[in-house]
Amino acid sequence: MSVGAVGKTWEPLIGVEEDDLERWDLEVAGYQLDATLSSGQTFRWKRVGGRWEGVIYGRWVRLSQGHGGLEVWTVRSGDKTSGVDWLGRYLRVDEDLDAILAEFPNDPILEEAVGRWRGLRLLRQDPWECLASFILSSTKRIPQIEQVVGLLCERYGERVPAPVSSGPWYAFPTVERIAGLSEEQLRTCKMGFRAPNLLACARRIESGELDLGRVVRMDLEEARIELMKVSGVGPKIADCALLFGFGFERAFPVDVWVARVLRRYYFRGRAVPLPRLRAFVQRHFGEHAGYAQQYLFHHIRHLDSL
DNA sequence: TTCCAGGGTAAGC
């Protein structure tokens, strides 16, 4: 370690050097890191010269696509929680992706999406961070969501140890931290009319009215209803949070993009109402509907037609 | 300038 361990009291090191990093390998075949981290399910990763950097569960991480899997860098820490099992869980490297993709329905557009993006995976994100981020996502483009979430972390999140060369990094703010802020303080992060919604959500969790740990154990319909009690959380945001943060693999968020591709490829371009689309996807896409949705979403965003 | 963005809500048909 370079600085920080001066004198008797050891102070946690915030800015570290490259020498203070630990390197790991995550063995996994055909992981599409770029597609996974840029597919609009998370807003906290930055591409830094061919690699990805971000903060997961309060820890800074650098990731790179290797040959037999993923290369990982973390900040060396003396504590017992060494290893990167927590990261493998986040990235779902333990999952048999081919088996999942094999169970997709035989749709031309879905096969096209899998053909191009095979290796794209869902992530297991922190439920609170995920729910909060998607409350901030409504009527915003992905770069804007990244900006708002970034500002929120920068202003109200704890700074975490990271290489000095890569700039300051912050954890996502805790429920308690957000709950203690004012609407005006949140609005300084450019979240506009979403500020009262995020605040109400944090306070609802803090008061115990909303128990995220309990939501995880509910069935999908019950969980949706529970999340939709939060002001600013409707069907789409609830489904995003449930799919990306709460482990509900049948959740199928229908946003403007997915609605567009559904109408075009499954309803011959007819003006099918949104509620009918939602009913359709629950019937049609089966057990891994959430995965199918993510492939469709990512694929159509890379098609310049439509 | 005008339009739209990984929407939700409430009012009105």
Added chain:
DNA sequence: GCTTACCATGGA
């Protein structure tokens, strides 16, 4: 049950 105006903000 479905459609519409409105809610901030920034980028094309």
